[in-house]
Amino acid sequence: MKKVSLKAACVLLAGSFLCSSCIGSFSLFNGYEKWQCNMTSNKYVNGIVGLILQPIVGGICLTVDAVVLNTIEFWTGSNPLAANQVKTVMGQDGRYYAIKTLKNGYEVKSPTGEKTLFIHNANNDSWSMTQNGVTKEIIRFNADGTIQATLQNGEKLNVSNDEAGVMQVREAVYNENCYAMR
Template identity: 65%
Template sequence: MKRINLKVAVCLLAGSFLFSSCFVGKYGLWNKYISWQNNMTNNKYVNAIVGLILVPIVGSICTLVDILVLNSIEFWSGTNPMAANNIGKTQQVMGQDGRYYAVTTLKNGYEVKAPTGEITYFIHNDENDSWSMEQNGVQKEIFRFDEKGNIQANINGETKAFTLNETGVYQARMIAGDGVFFAMN
């Protein structure tokens, strides 16, 4: 009876190490597959039909690889193996002003090149879990995550704490002057 309990305990322990936190990963392979499947042609109906055929096969394989391998690697190492493939890639992104910006993925953040040629860097600092913006050699912290999981944002020269929910986002937008205003007659 003791041998069976020992075998069960060893299997459970090994399984806990192998499959730990596989559900909180970024599912990088699955997301890349879905992005490809949604953009493989310019016709959304063709994409949907091909998706119906491929998702049961390819989607299952991608999900299984994510759960068993990639998300476990991400949990234990702290890095997503699929995210490394984006380093150095540049995408054209339309800004709120209707102009296109070149956004290049860096190892620790992003480089954004405006249509005017001005370059802005958004840099993540792993040591204090913060994001900073750098323009013309001047770096300014935008926000950081605190030990409670909230953010400490630098808005209009003041550092304020916000919760990561709709209320916190609303409060930050109102303080920054990015709220919705209604006109009355």
């Protein structure tokens, strides 16, 4: 029976940690892979360039992701590369909206170019909406585990942080809109 050297055991152990995504999303490496697959419209050119770049650039991206970025994401709960990513999402109205991830929230750009900001305030654990220069607090997480929702008329409503609380807010919004129509 052959003895397994300590170096081989360390390499296998390190490889098992790198192959598991339990500590992060590997966003740098996944972004590089997405770019590599879509750098040209010709899949054969992408494959050839990928064979050249993958050992060097892919290895660097994977190492930086595994050692630095995923560790930061694991301990802080936020992805350092998530800021300034833009995704296009279809709204309930059938139109497409561009959603940009910010360090402390989101920027939603409508098809007409209007921007709405949803900003998280870490000091008081609240989310606010800014539209046309007007900022309104939407929700605040209270220390006792409840949520303070702000309705359109400015009224504050404290609800539990569960499905029953969501239903209370829905009913309040529905009733507010029904009375406004009368």
